[in-house]
Amino acid sequence: MKYFLQRMGFYLFTAWAAITLNFFIPRLVPGDPVQSLIAKYQGQLSTKSIASLYVLFGLDKHQSLWTQYVDYWKQIFHGDLGLSFTFFPAPVSQVIGQALPWTVLLVGITTIISFTLGTGLGVLAGWRRGSWADGLLPVTTFFSSVPYFWLGILAIYLLAGPDSFFPSSGGFDSELVPAWDQYFIPSAIQHSLLPALTILISSVSGWILSMRNMMVTVSSEDYITVAHAKGLPERRVALSYAARNALLPSVSGFALALGFIVGGTLLVEIVFSYPGLGFTLLQAVGAKDYPLMQGIFLIITIAVLVANLLADVAYLLLDPRTRKEG
């Protein structure tokens, strides 16, 4: 428990540091968002509205940096991340709220499938070394060495098209209105198939490879020989003795991968014009939309920290050696 509290403390500190950096970096960058907004509206803004824009973005120069910093924290706790100006005057939290589910569902589900599938195949390949399962390795390694955005482009080129079942871009049919109904959901699934496949193919081999290699390492441990000598069923030796131990390094990798779900597989979302967070980030960068970028970075930071925490908890549960006595 003490260990857990220590970790919690560490994560809170890291979160504070990340959010603070998130506050300062845009302020250290030359130029400011209001300037680019003025440029965007090409002189149609009055002096008054410019002044109020500065206040809105929290950039009014009459306040000291410290007051701004305190206000920034207050806003974060209220869930107020400022206004986006790509989607002006929508608040950043709303823009993120719209994009986040797309990314979490697409990348989240694919990551889980990829981990489960890859680990399962890795166990098989590691346990039955030299059988057909080993043939999987060069094939999957080939696909993982191909950049996944290129794989995406290839998938669009080969599979998508006007007459194809697979749409080439977007998250749903543009004629539909987002809703939980029998028209929208199948359309969303249909649109997610190609990006999901692209991510799956490019990421599954990593899981296979790491699990297989750990299986091979663990298989030569003494306790595996003991398990065989004990006359245990092969299944039990493979799963409860070999795979159970081989899984440990993969689990932390998986938890970290969960953290990067939110960041999205940026390039895949761009290639497929998928309305997720990665695509939104691209738009934000293109428009110098600092509040939106800040908001997205904040969400990514928090997700990575939470994932790390999950990895710690998973390790505590899975590996008795990390638990302190008492």
Add this chain to the structure above:
Amino acid sequence: MEPVLDIRNLNVDYGLGDKAVHAVRDVSLTLHRGEVLGLAGESGSGKSTLAYGLTRLLAPPGVITGGEVIYHPPDDEPYDVLGLSDRALRQFRWAETAIVFQGAMNSLNPVHKVSTQLTDVLKAHEPRMSDHARKARAREMLKLVGISPDRMDAYPHQLSGGMRQRVMIGMALILRPRVVIMDEPTTALDVVMQRQILGQLIELRERLGFSVIFITHDLSLLVEFSNRIAIMYGGRIVEEAPAATIYRDALHPYSKGLLSSFPALRGARRELAGIPGSPPDLAGMPAGCSFHPRCPRAFEPCAGEIPVLGRPDTPDGAGRSVACWLSHPHPGAR
């Protein structure tokens, strides 16, 4: 005496074809009921390979290329372990021959509790036993080896090396096997712990009546704890005799060398001497007796012909055998 395990002309190779290394050659040994049979030799002499071979636990590229391992069940026909189907082999393992391995530290699965690892043997071999009975048996085994049953819920890393090896011994005895193979069971432990654990094992053997094959490079331990000793060199057994006989009057120069490499506690002081040279390379065995390049008493037949393990040509030669031209009339000289 009633035999339990009969090893006949066992051959084990590592690898196949021309590049195969012959790790165990033509080994024949009989383990009798209730005895402790010691197996001694330097590293690489094939003693562990022999143990793994007779339970078919050899990791690839190890292959058994010939021979038989006949097991004599108490009230059934003897059968060849090497001919068992996978299923029958699984049932044979641990129930008839259990093994205590070299690595006291790594023999237990680090992620499972001691109780889980004790009861999963029971689950595999006696599926009809109730959960409660399994736990009770596991607790009983821990008590038997001198570990408090409240360590049932401990994980291996919470136990000391000695305790882990005791858990392994308890685990080996949980199905009441008739043969227990100890492969350097105490190498990782300190000397005090070694004697304590071995003493305990001998006592348990008297109580439960199992036979032991005790493998070690430490001949002094064997002299103390075993009934009979077989000495291996280069994959072959070079001498086999009752422990006291070997200690008093070893015939093979290699056995003598091993015996003079540790000090005696009692009796006249004698010079400690090692054996010059190093163990043979199994891939390039010398012709004839494989010990002859290191043997202080090698003479002309040694390099030419392999001496056969047999009764020595001495008046007290009954009940022992040796593979050395010094103790056999050389066929050429006859």
